[in-house]
Amino acid sequence: MTRTVRGRAPEEAAYGFPEPLWRALARMRPPGMGRTRAWRSPIRGRWLTSVFGVVLLVSLPLVILTGLLDYLAYGPQFGQAFPVHTGGLRLPQFDWPTRPSWLFRLTQGLHVGLGLVLVPVVAAKLWSVVPRLFAWPPVRSAAQALERLSLLALVGGILFEIVTGVLNIQYDYVFGFDFYTAHYFGAWVFIAGFVTHAALKLPHMLQGLRSRSLRAELRIPLSETVPEPADPADTETLVALDPAAPTVSRRGALAIVGGGSLLVAVLSAGQTIGGVLRPAAVLLPRGRSYGDGPNDFQINRTPVAAGITPEMAGDGWRLTLLSGRPVPTVLDVASLAAMPQHTAELPLACVEGWSTVQTWTGVRLRDLAALAGIPEPASAHVRSFERNGAFGQATLNAGQVLDPDSLLATAVNGEPLSLAHGAPARIIAPALPGVHCTKWVSSIEFRRT
Amino acid sequence: MRYLRRLYGAHPLHLVVVLGCLALAGHAALGTRVNPGWMLMAIWFAVALVAHDLVLFPAYASADRLLVGTFGARGVNYVRIPLLGSALTFALFWPGIVRQGADTYLAATGLTQEPYLARWLLLCAIMFAVSALVALVNAARHAARRR
Numbered sequence: 001m002t003r004t005v006r007g008r009a010p011e012e013a014a015y016g017f018p019e020p021l022w023r024a025l026a027r028m029r030p031p032g033m034g035r036t037r038a039w040r041s042p043i044r045g046r047w048l049t050s051v052f053g054v055v056l057l058v059s060l061p062l063v064i065l066t067g068l069l070d071y072l073a074y075g076p077q078f079g080q081a082f083p084v085h086t087g088g089l090r091l092p093q094f095d096w097p098t099r100p101s102w103l104f105r106l107t108q109g110l111h112v113g114l115g116l117v118l119v120p121v122v123a124a125k126l127w128s129v130v131p132r133l134f135a136w137p138p139v140r141s142a143a144q145a146l147e148r149l150s151l152l153a154l155v156g157g158i159l160f161e162i163v164t165g166v167l168n169i170q171y172d173y174v175f176g177f178d179f180y181t182a183h184y185f186g187a188w189v190f191i192a193g194f195v196t197h198a199a200l201k202l203p204h205m206l207q208g209l210r211s212r213s214l215r216a217e218l219r220i221p222l223s224e225t226v227p228e229p230a231d232p233a234d235t236e237t238l239v240a241l242d243p244a245a246p247t248v249s250r251r252g253a254l255a256i257v258g259g260g261s262l263l264v265a266v267l268s269a270g271q272t273i274g275g276v277l278r279p280a281a282v283l284l285p286r287g288r289s290y291g292d293g294p295n296d297f298q299i300n301r302t303p304v305a306a307g308i309t310p311e312m313a314g315d316g317w318r319l320t321l322l323s324g325r326p327v328p329t330v331l332d333v334a335s336l337a338a339m340p341q342h343t344a345e346l347p348l349a350c351v352e353g354w355s356t357v358q359t360w361t362g363v364r365l366r367d368l369a370a371l372a373g374i375p376e377p378a379s380a381h382v383r384s385f386e387r388n389g390a391f392g393q394a395t396l397n398a399g400q401v402l403d404p405d406s407l408l409a410t411a412v413n414g415e416p417l418s419l420a421h422g423a424p425a426r427i428i429a430p431a432l433p434g435v436h437c438t439k440w441v442s443s444i445e446f447r448r449t
Numbered sequence: 450m451r452y453l454r455r456l457y458g459a460h461p462l463h464l465v466v467v468l469g470c471l472a473l474a475g476h477a478a479l480g481t482r483v484n485p486g487w488m489l490m491a492i493w494f495a496v497a498l499v500a501h502d503l504v505l506f507p508a509y510a511s512a513d514r515l516l517v518g519t520f521g522a523r524g525v526n527y528v529r530i531p532l533l534g535s536a537l538t539f540a541l542f543w544p545g546i547v548r549q550g551a552d553t554y555l556a557a558t559g560l561t562q563e564p565y566l567a568r569w570l571l572l573c574a575i576m577f578a579v580s581a582l583v584a585l586v587n588a589a590r591h592a593a594r595r596r
Contacts, residue, residue, distance in 0.1 A: 016458030087480050120537060130506055141458020146467040152498070153474040159497035160490075166541055171557050172550030175493060177485030186490070188477035196470035200463065247522045247529075256530060260537050267538065282568045283542035285558055298558075305556035420559065 016141025026137035034136035035241055042243035043250050044128055045228030047217075049238060050208030051254065052125040057198055057205070059118055064194075066111035067187060070351050072096060073104050073433050078379065078395035080436075082180035089188050098403040101430030105349035108433075109272035112353025115165055116268050120260030122158055124253075131238060140235075150196045157190025169352045170285060218251045225249040271354040286354035294413035297356045298348070299420045300434065307387035308440050313423045319408075322445035323372035333424050336410060339363045339371075344405035350434040360428045362409035366402045369446045377401055377446040382427055385440040394436035400429045401446070408441060509536070527584040531576035538572060 015022040032038065073096045074081035097103065139145040161183065168179045175182070211228070225246040230239035248256070270277035271286035281287025290296040303309070319336065321329040342364050349355035369377050380401045386392040400406055406429035410417060417423040422439025429437070453461055481487045516532075517525050544550050545565035554562055 014455070014458070017456040083480065083484070085480075088476055089480060116541065119541060123537075126501065127506070130502070133502055143457050143459035143463055143467075146464070146471070147459075150467050150470045150474075152494075153470060155501075156494040156498050157474075159501055160494050163493075163497055167544060167550075170542070170544040170550065171553040172544035173553055174544075174549060177489055181481065182485050182490060182493075185477045185480045186494075188480075189474045189494075192470045192473035192477065196466055199466050244517075245522055247517055247525050252526075256533065259530075260533065263534055263537065264541065267542075282572065283538060283545055283565055285545070285554065285560075288558070288560060288564075300557050302556060302559040304559075 014140070016143060022137060022140050026140070029136045033134050035131065035237070037240075037242040039131045039240050040242065040244040041240055042227045042246045043225065043248065043253055044131065044238045044240060045230075046204075046208035046238060047212045047228055048250060048253065049125065049128040050205045050211075051214070052121055052128055052257070053201070053205045054209060055121050056118065056125060057202075059114060059121075060194060063111055063115050063118065064187065064191060066107045066114075067183075069107045070104075070111055070433075071184060073107065073431075074351075075395060075397065075436075078397075080395060082178065083184055086184070089185075095397040095399055096431065098399050098406070098430040098432070101405065102347055102349075103431040104433055105272065105347040105355045105431075108349055108351050108353055109355060112165070112169060113265070113268055113272060115162070116353075117261045117265050119162060119166075119264060120257050122162065124257040126155065129238065132236065135236070147196075147200065150193055152193070153189050154193030154197050157186060157193050160186045161190055169354075220249055220251060222246060222249040222252065268353075272349075274356050284354075286352075294415040295418035295421055297358060297421075298350075298354060300350055300352075301386075301389070301391075301439070303419045303440075306384075306389065306392075306440065308385060308419065310419055312385050313419055313440065317424050319425065319441060320443040321368060321372040322443060323369075323374045323377075324448070325373060328443075329372050333410075336363055336408070336425065339367060342404070342407060344407060344428075344430075346405060346428055346430055348428065348434050348437060355434075359413050360407055360409040361411040361414070362407040362425065362428070364404065365396075365400075365406040365408060365427075365429070365444075366404070368408060368444060369401055372444075372446050374446040374448060378449050379447045381445040381447065382436075382438045382441055383443045383445075384438045385442045391435045391438075394427070394438050396427070396429065396432070396436065400432055403430055405430050406432075408444070524584070527580045531573070531580045534576045535573040538569060542569065 068091060071081050072091055072093065075096060076084075076086075076091070077093050077095075100106075139148060164175060164179060164183050164186065167174060168183070173179065225248075227243045228239050230237045266280055267283055268281055270279065270281035271284050278287055279289065286298055290299070315333070317333060319331045321331065323329075340363070341361055343359060343361040345357060345359045347355050347357045365380065366375070369375055369380065376398070378398050380396045382394050382396065384392045396406075407427070408425050409422075409428045410425050412421060417426060422441070425441050426439040427437045427441060450461070457464060478487050478490070481490045513529065516528055519525075520528055539546060542565065545554075545562045546569045548562045548565075551562055554560070
């Protein structure tokens with residue numbers, strides 16, 4: 001890259017076609033733009049940027065992948081993953097498995113948890129390259145102009161995904177549009193920018209990483225910290241023209257960013273790992289305690305919000321099993337209790353990144369399917385008494401109905417379900433997204449196709 | 450090939466990758482035509498970019514310069530680090546701290562956002578206190594070494 005042609009600037013600095021236009025642009029530098037003396041950080045440089053870059057290169061694909069898996073876990077084949085219409089961005093669809101039972105807990109926990117933990121790294125990466133935003137000329141060729149455009153997708157995309165994700169897990173819908181749809185399409189814009197940036201900058205990043213030894217760098221204290229050497233021919237250098245005296249070493253900067261990530265990890269891991277760690281999530285909705293009774297665990301929709309009264313869950317409650325027979329099977333609480341009971345320890349995991357493991361007891365869904373006359377259904381459609389809201393119903397795939405641990409639960413931790421947890425009966429199934437663990441069940445329709 | 454490179458400013462493969470990126474991003478943007486509306490999405494993208502690049506960055510960079518000027522190279526990190534921790538936690542958890550989205554929060558959890566502001570302030574206080582303690586210990590060690 002440092003090859004020079006007849007004494008001219010190296011290739012990277014070369015102007016493309018039409019050269020006079022790009023040169024004219026370069027001459028019209030507004031005050032403050034370009035590699036001015038205002039940029040003074042003594043530690044900005046290609047190595048530091050490359051370190052942040054490689055961390056994101058390795059970890060962000062995991063956030064992307066788990067996010068897309070969470071979309072698939074919602075069951076797009078039943079029209080219950082949002083957005084319903086994805087156009088050409090349709091993912092390969094498959095029946096979401098029930099094993100391991102912690103699968104959805106893992107994917108959503110990683111997506112939200114890792115996404116939060118990476119926020120300080122993203123901020124640091126942006127800080128490390130921000131002089132390039134004010135570079136002048138902004139572009140020297142059509143290639144650079146297009147690449148800059150792709151950076152809009154990259155940086156706009158990651159900021160948009162962080163902002164909408166962070167707001168969603170805290171029930172703050174200030175943005176006023178459908179979260180799922182925006183987060184899904186925003187993700188694809190980001191993926192476009194990310195893949196492009198990674199492809200174009202990988203050689204540059206590897207060069208940057210090789211330019212210094214990480215192990216050696218970790219032994220350099222503040223007193224010995226000097227700026228990275230700047231290649232005078234490199235027009236894209238991040239190294240300051242007139243660096244200030246360092247106030248933090250490079251290893252110190254890495255420690256600050258890593259410390260920030262650690263702080264976020266401590267403040268958010270508890271909402272999905274639970275147990276003794278849960279109270280550590282002091283600033284998140286799901287670090288809070290509801291008490292220590294058998295029914296005292298996280299709720300994601302109150303009976304009041306769902307329009308459920310205690311009377312609706314009382315003696316008058318009936319469960320309707322539909323299977324295409326002319327007369328549906330109707331069960332009351334007593335007849336449900338007379339059926340074989342099964343107990344399973346299963347996580348209740350939400351796409352918002354929290355989960356909790358409880359011991360559930362109830363009737364197996366496959367026993368109900370057999371009772372309704374379709375012992376091997378292709379799917380089951382569950383409805384709730386709940387009014388308003390997008391999740392008063394859910395469709396389960398065959399595996400989710402037939403798994404021996406899939407229950408219409410009536411009790412949790414040895415006690416009847418509380419009204420807030422869906423009394424008298426709710427769905428709980430292994431690896432099923434929490435939002436499909438329908439509460440206050442009114443009917444289940446077993447389908448042959 | 451060399452002529453093409455000169456003209457465009459990079460290897461033709463660069464063009465393929467970048468056009469692929471723009472096509473995918475454009476296709477995703479088309480998906481938002483009806484819901485939530487591409488205009489609204491574009492505004493949020495733009496606001497996020499401007500808020501970070503032209504508001505947040507200049508603000509924290511100036512604040513940092515002010516801090517370095519006030520506390521000097523030796524003292525600045527004892528203020529800078531707890532301040533960064535406070536800013537990071539505020540940025541991530543502000544809906545709870547300023548009680549935004551109170552209705553949806555209540556409908557979902559059955560609880561209010563009442564405790565968060567006090568908890569966040571306490572967390573900030575702890576970070577500053579720990580930092581002050583470390584500063585004191587370091588100052589004492591420094592003084593002892595001098596003697």
